Amino acid sequence: MAHTPDVDVVVVGAGFAGLYSTHRLRNILGLTVQAFDAGSGPGGTWYWNRYPGARCDIESAWYSYSFDEDLQREWRWSERFAGQAEILRYLEHVADRFDLRRSYRFDTRVTSAVWDDDLHHWTVGTDDGATTTARFIVSGAGNLNVAKENEFPGQETFRGEVYRTSAWPHEGVDLRGKRVGVIGTGATGIQLIPRVAEIADHVTVFQRTPNFACPLGNRPVEDAEFEEITSNYPELRRASRANYGGAPYPDPLPSALAVSEDERNAAYAKYYDGGGFRMLLSVFADVILDKRANDTASDYIRERIRARVTDPRTAELLCPTDHPYGTKRAPFETGYYESFNRDNVRLVDVRSAPIEAITPQGVRTAAAEYDLDVIILATGFDAFTGALLKLGYVGRHGQTLGDAWKHGPKTYLGIAAPGFPNLFTITGPQSPVALYNNPLAIEDHVEFAARAIEATRARHATTFEATADAAEEWGRMVVGVGDLTLLPLAPSSFYTGSNVPGKPRGMLFFAGGAPLYRAMCDQVEATGYGGFAIDDEPAPIPPMVLLDPAAAMVTGIMIGQEQRPFEDLGLDEQRAAFESFVHLQRPPRESVRTVETTYPGAGGPMKALVHVPAKAGPLPVVVFYHPGGWVGGSVGVSAEPCSVIAEELGAVVVTPSYRLAPEHPAPAAGDDVYAALRWAVEVAPEYGGDPAQLFVVGESAGGTLAACLGARVRDEGGPEISAQVLVYPAIDPAADTPSRRLYAAGPPITVAAMDAMWQAYLAEAAADRPASSVPGAIESVVGLPPTMLVTVELDPLRDEGEEFADRLAAAGVPVETARIDRLIHGSLNMSGLIGRTHEITDAIVGYLRRRVAQPDAQVLVND
Numbered sequence: 129m130a131h132t133p134d135v136d137v138v139v140v141g142a143g144f145a146g147l148y149s150t151h152r153l154r155n156i157l158g159l160t161v162q163a164f165d166a167g168s169g170p171g172g173t174w175y176w177n178r179y180p181g182a183r184c185d186i187e188s189a190w191y192s193y194s195f196d197e198d199l200q201r202e203w204r205w206s207e208r209f210a211g212q213a214e215i216l217r218y219l220e221h222v223a224d225r226f227d228l229r230r231s232y233r234f235d236t237r238v239t240s241a242v243w244d245d246d247l248h249h250w251t252v253g254t255d256d257g258a259t260t261t262a263r264f265i266v267s268g269a270g271n272l273n274v275a276k277e278n279e280f281p282g283q284e285t286f287r288g289e290v291y292r293t294s295a296w297p298h299e300g301v302d303l304r305g306k307r308v309g310v311i312g313t314g315a316t317g318i319q320l321i322p323r324v325a326e327i328a329d330h331v332t333v334f335q336r337t338p339n340f341a342c343p344l345g346n347r348p349v350e351d352a353e354f355e356e357i358t359s360n361y362p363e364l365r366r367a368s369r370a371n372y373g374g375a376p377y378p379d380p381l382p383s384a385l386a387v388s389e390d391e392r393n394a395a396y397a398k399y400y401d402g403g404g405f406r407m408l409l410s411v412f413a414d415v416i417l418d419k420r421a422n423d424t425a426s427d428y429i430r431e432r433i434r435a436r437v438t439d440p441r442t443a444e445l446l447c448p449t450d451h452p453y454g455t456k457r458a459p460f461e462t463g464y465y466e467s468f469n470r471d472n473v474r475l476v477d478v479r480s481a482p483i484e485a486i487t488p489q490g491v492r493t494a495a496a497e498y499d500l501d502v503i504i505l506a507t508g509f510d511a512f513t514g515a516l517l518k519l520g521y522v523g524r525h526g527q528t529l530g531d532a533w534k535h536g537p538k539t540y541l542g543i544a545a546p547g548f549p550n551l552f553t554i555t556g557p558q559s560p561v562a563l564y565n566n567p568l569a570i571e572d573h574v575e576f577a578a579r580a581i582e583a584t585r586a587r588h589a590t591t592f593e594a595t596a597d598a599a600e601e602w603g604r605m606v607v608g609v610g611d612l613t614l615l616p617l618a619p620s621s622f623y624t625g626s627n628v629p630g631k632p633r634g635m636l637f638f639a640g641g642a643p644l645y646r647a648m649c650d651q652v653e654a655t656g657y658g659g660f661a662i663d664d665e666p667a668p669i670p671p672m673v674l675l676d677p678a679a680a681m682v683t684g685i686m687i688g689q690e691q692r693p694f695e696d697l698g699l700d701e702q703r704a705a706f707e708s709f710v711h712l713q714r715p716p717r718e719s720v721r722t723v724e725t726t727y728p729g730a731g732g733p734m735k736a737l738v739h740v741p742a743k744a745g746p747l748p749v750v751v752f753y754h755p756g757g758w759v760g761g762s763v764g765v766s767a768e769p770c771s772v773i774a775e776e777l778g779a780v781v782v783t784p785s786y787r788l789a790p791e792h793p794a795p796a797a798g799d800d801v802y803a804a805l806r807w808a809v810e811v812a813p814e815y816g817g818d819p820a821q822l823f824v825v826g827e828s829a830g831g832t833l834a835a836c837l838g839a840r841v842r843d844e845g846g847p848e849i850s851a852q853v854l855v856y857p858a859i860d861p862a863a864d865t866p867s868r869r870l871y872a873a874g875p876p877i878t879v880a881a882m883d884a885m886w887q888a889y890l891a892e893a894a895a896d897r898p899a900s901s902v903p904g905a906i907e908s909v910v911g912l913p914p915t916m917l918v919t920v921e922l923d924p925l926r927d928e929g930e931e932f933a934d935r936l937a938a939a940g941v942p943v944e945t946a947r948i949d950r951l952i953h954g955s956l957n958m959s960g961l962i963g964r965t966h967e968i969t970d971a972i973v974g975y976l977r978r979r980v981a982q983p984d985a986q987v988l989v990n991d
Contacts, residue, residue: 344461658670
């Protein structure tokens with residue numbers, strides 16, 4: 129039974145996430161909000177991390193809120209990359225400008241949050257002994273605010289001072305004349321060490337793992353530059369949200385392996401000095417995907433390190449060799465490597481001689497003891513999960529979050545967890561936050577949470593909860609996308625939890641990028657919060673969450689290119705889009721010889737390709753009709769899959785072009801494919817083919833043509849087709865199926881685009897649904913060729929294809945079907961990015977192999 133709690137929402141944290149949550153929920157939605165923070169004021173991570181050199185490494189103009197136009201213009205950033213103090217002042221300004229402090233209890237740490245199964249609210253306990261009940265909790269606890277436990281014994285015996293960078297004294301630390309030891313050379317240590325070296329008498333740096341650090345390139349922001357940014361903020365913010373990393377960075381070139389060494393090094397040089405995250409995100413797209421490409425970037429950075437460090441031995445110690453560039457959080461530096469040229473800085477390699485203990489005098493390694501006055505721990509964080517697990521969440525049936533996540537986090541979209549209703553974890557584990565500009569990622573999540581709360585209240589419901597199935601699917605997606613990258617290759621990284629002894633290892637963030645993630649969230653909302661249950665009534669998990677991870681990445685590429693919906697493109701743009709699939713494919717099989725020729729089409733000569741395997745004949749003949757929605761596509765787009773069929777089946781594969789709509793509407797294409805079939809029978813022996821073993825394969829629009837061709841051959845007595853394979857064909861423009869409704873918005877093909885292509889193809893005959901062009905209108909399918917029908921799961925055309933197979937089977941036609949799960953329409957032409965494309969060609973080749981008659985003669989045909 130529901131109960132009226134003290135407040136509508138409890139907000140945890142007063143950083144970027146907490147402040148915006150409080151503003152959005154209280155000031156915009158009018159909800160009652162009680163917020164808590166352990167600090168004495170706003171700032172979040174920027175309140176606590178005050179160590180020398182603390183600075184943001186995303187440009188200040190982008191590392192800021194976008195939700196208020198006036199706020200964007202009125203705050204004048206002084207530096208390209210703002211320091212801690214300036215960011216803290218900015219957040220204090222936001223808190224005051226939107227009157228947020230009055231909703232906060234500062235100096236108050238949340239110690240527990242317990243869900244009441246009967247009253248449907250949370251009881252939040254704090255360290256002052258008070259409790260607050262709330263229908264919802266929005267947690268802005270952050271991902272990098274729980275330091276790793278000190279793994280070195282003896283700290284309590286040290287006679288000097290010990291500081292953690294994440295809890296730096298607000299009054300500062302006087303390091304003048306001190307012997308300082310810094311343990312840790314991650315992003316924090318790399319910022320800290322140059323500043324400490326300028327102050328301390330001597331600095332000993334204890335390094336276990338070197339990092340690939342590039343120059344930050346900080347400088348003052350000139351008035352003219354700032355005015356240009358603020359005057360273009362709307363467009364720059366739009367470009368930011370279309371970018372993988374959430375900042376208006378240039379798109380990368382496709383591959384480091386596709387250019388010369390000089391071109392490659394010039395591209396690296398462009399962004400190495402002061403490019404910030406452009407060095408990772410704007411140089412080459414395959415740097416984080418292909419080890420060979422990554423080696424070129426890693427080698428380049430190592431050479432720059434060697435050039436900056438005077439002592440060769442020290443330089444080599446500073447060069448990472450245990451992980452590819454970008455697989456650990458990419459740090460940026462100002463004078464870091466030059467610090468090791470100073471007389472007062474020593475680098476100690478604790479990989480070869482590990483730290484054994486902190487002693488009363490300093491630090492003892494396996495090789496030596498180092499006397500110190502101050503020890504600074506820059507040893508990293510228990511990232512993503514650490515803060516949430518410390519807050520003491522207890523969900524349904526008394527289950528703690530720690531127990532629920534003992535094998536790793538289980539979330540949906542990184543914002544909610546099954547078993548913990550009404551809890552929103554802003555940029556939580558398994559969200560894209562690690563490689564997504566945090567303020568924009570936070571705004572996206574807060575706005576999602578706010579709309580979800582609105583939707584729940586609008587239904588007079590009291591619970592909003594991720595389903596276990598959705599969390600399972602999301603976990604599969606997070607791991608699958610991560611495995612497509614090089615990220616798992618880093619032996620110690622907070623990206624995978626491998627930096628914390630005993631922590632479960634696994635991908636802790638979604639590496640698919642901001643545009644793809646945002647599109648997924650949009651589809652979740654558009655499907656009535658698919659994957660969530662409101663008052664225990666679940667909505668189906670939306671298609672984009674169910675995608676094969678590689679198909680999801682392809683979809684993300686398309687979204688990141690800001691392509692307009694296909695139905696909104698001009699004809700030339702549509703045709704260019706179809707041709708671009710060539711770039712998503714592997715190269716055609718080298719053993720297959722491809723001959724370009726022409727055939728006598730019904731309207732004149734037409735181009736054709738003949739793919740001939742290096743195999744003795746006579747060989748089966750396969751005529752393959754290409755996809756393209758009858759308005760585009762070409763024989764070149766199908767060259768790679770045709771070469772696979774030719775090699776693996778041992779068949780001559782003929783790929784004819786056909787006339788395209790709208791210049792040549794139906795029946796032009798149908799007449800051409802019939803002419804091409806007759807021509808293929810005539811010329812097949814020239815290539816070692818056996819016309820008695822004639823097969824047809826059609827993909828998408830080509831599958832439509834192939835299905836109608838079978839009926840025409842039957843009715844007109846054309847060449848006998850031994851069998852046909854229809855790959856996700858369009859069967860009927862009038863089809864009304866569950867898959868058409870469920871996947872109406874794609875990806876990548878939409879029902880609106882399909883309807884537009886049908887209209888272009890049928891033109892004035894659209895209302896008549898002529899059987900010569902519409903397989904669903906064929907009056908009788910008795911006597912059609914034996915058929916395999918291949919569909920993919922997440923395709924609007926799936927059900928009409930499978931229904932056509934059922935109709936064929938009912939008419940006595942031998943039929944086999946194969947549904948490839950989690951793939952999308954067009955997958956056959958994405959073999960370079962979707963590894964599971966082979967499942968489609970395996971189905972085609974396996975079926976045709978079963979239908980092929982064994983040849984008597986053996987003639988070598990590919991010389």
